Amino acid sequence: MVETLEIPQVQGVIGRAVEFVTFDHQYAQLAWQLLGKTIIVENIQTAFELNSLCSKGFSFVTVGGETLSSDSSFCAGPIGKTVGLISRKSRLAQLTEQLQQVSTAITALDEKLAAGLRENQHLEKLCKDYRTSVYEANTEKTNIVSDLNVIEQNIKRLTNEQPILASEIQSLEKQINDTVQKEYQSKQQLEELETVNAQRAEKIKELESLLAEKKQTAQQHAAEMTELKVFLGQTAEQKKAIEQRIASLKMQIDHNKNELDSAQTNIQTCTEQIDSGLKEIETSESSISEMLTQKEVTHNQSVELHQQVEEMLQNRSDTEETLKQDRQKQAELEQQINSLKLELGQLQVRSTDLIARVTEELGMDLVKEYETYNSTGETNWDAVREEIAELRGKIERLGNVNVDAIEQQEELEKRNEFLTTQIEDLNNSKNQLQQLIAKLNKESIEKFTATFEQVRINFQEVFRKLFGGGKADILLETPEDILESGIEIIARPPGKEPRSISLLSGGEKTMTAIALLFAVFKSKPSPFCFLDEVDAALDEANNERFNLIVQEFKKMSQFVIITHAKRTMSIADLLYGITMQQKGISKRISVTFDSPQPEREEEAAVA
Structure with a gap:
């Protein structure tokens, strides 16, 4: 049965896909089953909105080719037409296996990096403990020195009071001896602490050098990881091109096989046609002999017919001569008629021109005057001509009268x-x-x-x-x-x-x-910023500062950078490379960098 569910009235809906497809009436059920629940919309936001309003089973397609399936899976961009479903699945399996291998390698490198970071953290903790011990030893030394100063002051004071405190000297001497012994012991302990401090300082230097080596190896691992990802993209593109080349060669081989089979069939049919042609030649030779006998009979008949035709041609020539003389007479008569018509037309034109001139110059209707004209006697035409000439002279002396002057003045x-x-x-x-x-x-x-x-x-x-x-x-x-x-x-x-x-x-x-x-960009940032090899003239230190500035501005805008510097590549989220595997043919490869996990970010921040 045909699907009759109504689509919710939402802005941006173009219609069902089945409404834009032509099909025979007998395939209506099949067309509605395939395209009845596929809705065409203007953008993907409308598709998500309709997906929440419609029942299950509906899929949506945007004008730009993005699809939202009934299981809420989203596909952005069309699939290549030259790759079949089976080859895409096998290719997907291969890429999945390669991706797992690369993921395991990346995981191993991440584990090594995490182990190095943990060891670095442990060494920094030991350094911190050593610094604390040295500080405590220095504090104890300061306290002992202050105690010695106090004891010396007391000795001076007791020496001044010796007559009064003679009885107490013995006891104080014992205390002094004890104090001296303690001082000696404290000095020995201080020397031991200083040696321990020197050893710890050497240990700290060794740990710092080990930490620098670990950081350098971590940077090398990161660079190697970037190069591996780029190499993976290049190998994937090369493999894809080779597979396409193999497919085209297979198609050419199949086409050549088909042409070979058709050529063999053509050869067989040609041999059959040759045999039949030989048979037809034999039959035609027998028919030719019969036709030769008929030719002799028809030749005699044709001689008689030629004689009759010559007589008829003689009669025809006489008749054409008579007809030619009659046509010459007709042409002369038509020429005389045309000359008379031409003269009549000229007279009519002259008459019309004369009537118009008389009406224009003398202001009289010549036709009416001629009808009412009665000739009572002879007319002196010379006097009439002189009068006409005199009147014309007066008119010329008066000049043209501008009757539109008033109207022109108003217009001006x-x-x-x-x-x-x-x-x-x-x-x-x-x-x-x-x-x-x-x-x-x-x-x-x-x-x-x-x-x-x-x-x-x-x-x-x-x-x-x-x-x-x-x-x-x-x-x-x-x-x-x-x-x-x-x-x-x-x-x-x-x-x-x-x-x-x-x-x-x-x-x-x-x-x-x-x-x-x-500075200008910060005053009024835009959504996108394109930079074309701005770091080409920078050394490594300046390149590092440039990368820090870009990362700072990345919060307010999206950057598209064209660069050859590996340091700048390492801060990118998505890397596109242009390679020329074949001469004159450029191809694009892309590498997406995975963002680090939050735990690793915290560890890196602590380190």
């Missing part, structure tokens, strides 16, 4: 008023534009000043972070004309005198330009 007056109002409107518009320009200049100066100050503060801050110190500033060349002023960049790297950016080295110019770029 209206035009004058219109242009006057237009000039007033233009003057008003000019004043308004000048006021608007002044207002815009004022607002531009205020906004530019605020933005310039903010960029200046950001530039000073970012410059210190990138160079590890120093000072930098940006100044206006003509502060009295802010909108037309140039900007002077002053930079002082650590340990150098302030100088213009044109006097800095190539690396310093690059770092200063990066600082200015990020």
Whole structure:
């Protein structure tokens, strides 16, 4: 049965997929079963909204090719058309196995790294304990020295009071002897503690060197892991290209086999046709002999027919000669008729032209005058011609009379008023534009000043972070004309005198330009930022500072960086590489870096 469930009325729904497919009526049930529960929407947000409103079993497809299945699985992007389902499954199994192998290798490296971090933490704890013991020993030494000072003061005081305290000297001598013995013992203990402290200091140096070696090995492991991931992507692309090449070669082999079979069948049919042709030749030879006998009979008949045709042609030529003479006479008559018609037309045109001239120049209707004209006698045509010439001379002397002058004057007056109002409107518009320009200049100066100050503060801050110190500033060349002023960049790297950016080295110019770029970007960040090999002229130390700045700004924007530096690659979340496996054909490979787990992040933070 055809699905009749209604789709919820949600904005962004285009319709069911079955509504956009044409099919025969007999396949209606099949079409509705396949596409009846597939809904086409404008975007994926609408698909998720409908998935929560519709019952189970519905799947959604966006205009861009993204799909949301009935089991809430989401697919972004179309699947290649050249790969079949079985090959995709086998390829997926192979990639899964390779991914497991790489994951196990990564897990082993992570375990080694975690063990090194734990050992480092243990060594740092031992160093901390040793530092505490040394501090306690120094504290005890200070207390003993202060006690000795107090005892010496008491001895002096008792010596001064010797006449009075003679009886107490013996007891005090015993105390002094005990104190001296304790002092000797304390000195021995102090010497022992100093030797222990020296041993511990040596142990701390050894542990610090071991820690540096562990950090270096961890960095090497991270670089090796990045190279392994890139190599894995390259091998995957190479394997895919080889598989496609093998498939095309197999298709060519099958095609050649089919062509060979068809050629063999064609050869067999040609041999059969040759045999049948030989048989037909034999039968045709017998028929030719019969036709030759018939040819002799027909030849005699054709001679008689030729004689009859010659007689008929003679009669035809006589008839054509008579017809030609009649046509010449007809042409002469038609030519005379056409000449007469042409003369008649010319006379009619002259008559019409004459009537029009008389009506225009004399103001009289010649046809009516001719009808009412009665000739009473002879007319002196010479006098009439002289009178006509005299009248024409007078008309020419008067000249043309402009009967439209009044109307033209009114039009000119209206035009004058219109242009006057237009000039007033233009003057008003000019004043308004000048006021608007002044207002815009004022607002531009205020906004530019605020933005310039903010960029200046950001530039000073970012410059210190990138160079590890120093000072930098940006100044206006003509502060009295802010909108037309140039900007002077002053930079002082650590340990150098302030100088213009044109006097800095190539690396310093690059770092200063990066600082200015990020200062402007910080004042008004955008969702995306594209950087094309900005770290090409940087050494390792400056590259590390540049990476720290990028990681800091990554919180407010997304960066797309084109680079050849491995340090910059190591901070990326997703890495794309362009390789040329075949000459003239570039391919893209991608590597996604897994984010570290929270526990490992805490351990790294503690370390």
